[in-house]
Amino acid sequence: MSERESNFGFAVSHDAPIPYLQRIRDYYQALGYGAPYEWAHYSDVPFRRLDKPLSEGRVTIITTAAPYQPDKGDQGPGARYNAAAKFYSVYSGDTAKDHDLRISHIAIDRKHTTAEDPATYFPLNELRQRAASGRIGSIAARFHGAPTNRSHRVTIGVDCPEIVARCRADSVDAAILAANCPVCHQTLSLAARMLEENGIATVVMGCAKDIVEHVGVPRFLFSDFPLGNAAGRPKDAVSQAFTLDLALSVLETAPAPRTTVQNPLRWSASPDWKLDYSNIERLTPEEIKRRRAEFDKGKAQAKNVRMEAGRATLARGDRQQH
Numbered sequence: 266m267s268e269r270e271s272n273f274g275f276a277v278s279h280d281a282p283i284p285y286l287q288r289i290r291d292y293y294q295a296l297g298y299g300a301p302y303e304w305a306h307y308s309d310v311p312f313r314r315l316d317k318p319l320s321e322g323r324v325t326i327i328t329t330a331a332p333y334q335p336d337k338g339d340q341g342p343g344a345r346y347n348a349a350a351k352f353y354s355v356y357s358g359d360t361a362k363d364h365d366l367r368i369s370h371i372a373i374d375r376k377h378t379t380a381e382d383p384a385t386y387f388p389l390n391e392l393r394q395r396a397a398s399g400r401i402g403s404i405a406a407r408f409h410g411a412p413t414n415r416s417h418r419v420t421i422g423v424d425c426p427e428i429v430a431r432c433r434a435d436s437v438d439a440a441i442l443a444a445n446c447p448v449c450h451q452t453l454s455l456a457a458r459m460l461e462e463n464g465i466a467t468v469v470m471g472c473a474k475d476i477v478e479h480v481g482v483p484r485f486l487f488s489d490f491p492l493g494n495a496a497g498r499p500k501d502a503v504s505q506a507f508t509l510d511l512a513l514s515v516l517e518t519a520p521a522p523r524t525t526v527q528n529p530l531r532w533s534a535s536p537d538w539k540l541d542y543s544n545i546e547r548l549t550p551e552e553i554k555r556r557r558a559e560f561d562k563g564k565a566q567a568k569n570v571r572m573e574a575g576r577a578t579l580a581r582g583d584r585q586q587h
Contacts, residue, residue: 280536282474282489285447285543292543296557305417305451307481310522311461315439317402319517322438324396325405327428327456329413329449330366330387332356342381344369346559348566353414355427357407360389371413371446373493377538382499386445388470391496391509400513405435411456413448420452425459437465439516441509443495444471454480468516470495470508474525484519486512488528491538497530504530 290301315322333340337350350370358364366387368380384390389408395401409428414420432440440460442453450473457467461483468484471477472492477485488495488508497505508528515526532538541547548556 277536279539281539282487283539283542284475285473286475286479288543288545289447291545295545295548295553296560302415304476305455305480307458310481310483311458312483312519312522313461313464313466315466315517317438319401319439319513320399321402323403323405323436324392324401324439324441325360325432325435325437326387326389326392326408327411327440327442327453328366328387328408329371329411329443329445329452330368330383331370331410332358333365333367340367340369341379343375343379345375346370346372346563348563349570351413351567351570352410353412353571355412355424355431356410357431358410360393360404360406360408364389366410368445368493371449373445374491374538374542376541377491377532378493378499380493384502384505385494385496385499386443388441388443388496388505388509391505392441394506395509395513400510402438405432405437407431407435411449411452413446413452415448417455420455421459424452425456428456429459429463429465432460432465433463439466439468441512441516442467442469444469444473444477445493445495447473447476447492450476451480454482457482457484466516468512468519470512478523478525481523483522483524484515485525486515486528487525488530490528490530490532492542494532498532 331350331352334350338347340347340350347369366383368386392404396404409431411428412424442457444450444453450471453469454477457469460467468486469477469482470486472488472490472495474487497508511528
């Protein structure tokens with residue numbers, strides 16, 4: 266701790282939101298990849314006020330979590346990154362039923378969290394309680410899953426319009442978008458923008474502040490937690506309830522676009538966990554080499570999954586024609 270921190274009681278310098286954009290840029294350049302990824306970025310942000318009190322509104326959840334696939338290897342809790350479990354098309358689920366959704370297919374913080382509690386990234390049960398108490402009017406018949414696609418063209422041209430169409434078909438008034446990995450935060454930020462442009466109010470719940478604000482969204486509830494915990498701390502029902510209630514409050518009261526509210530809850534007494542995620546300064550040359558090999562393997566797996574999904578789509582189209 267520096268003299269100034271000690272003398273004045275300042276927080277340590279790294280007790281601030283993780284700079285994911287810079288960390289990720291430095292990380293992949295150190296792994297040997299070329300030009301840095303270009304993140305979506307807008308200056309203008311759409312904003313749709315609620316047309317009715319939230320107690321009369323119909324609310325849905327947009328998630329980047331994936332349905333569990335028993336034939337796709339380890340998917341958690343505590344699983345390593347599993348590209349085989351990825352999905353590449355928007356899916357929907359019945360909100361009246363329970364679902365086994367996992368996040369092993371995305372780049373969450375695997376050192377400081379394990380995805381052991383789905384309520385930290387998919388707040389359906391909490392939302393059901395708000396519907397039962399009258400805090401919201403109702404939950405839409407379906408929630409929707411958004412693929413974590415790095416392609417802006419596919420996300421904006423294919424996935425987001427599909428999410429909008431499904432939400433409009435369900436007469437949704439508002440959507441809660443719970444993000445997980447860095448690309449998830451971009452994907453759901455883009456979805457939030459398009460939903461707002463089509464008359465549906467949104468709030469993004471996430472842990473990567475700089476990514477969401479770089480894209481530009483109407484409303485954002487930032488929780489300074491490890492990636493994968495946008496809806497609260499694991500096995501902590503009080504924090505999960507508080508976090509959802511805060512998100513609903515932001516949905517109702519945000520005065521203008523680009524409204525960011527920070528969750529006052531802390532992950533732990535020490536902020537040292539913030540030093541680790543994709544921090545190239547903390548990796549040995551051997552570890553960098555290992556991670557490069559692991560990432561290349563994951564890309565190959567993902568490519569195979571994408572090709573299989575494409576073949577399945579073509580086969581369904583052929584059957585329908587015949």
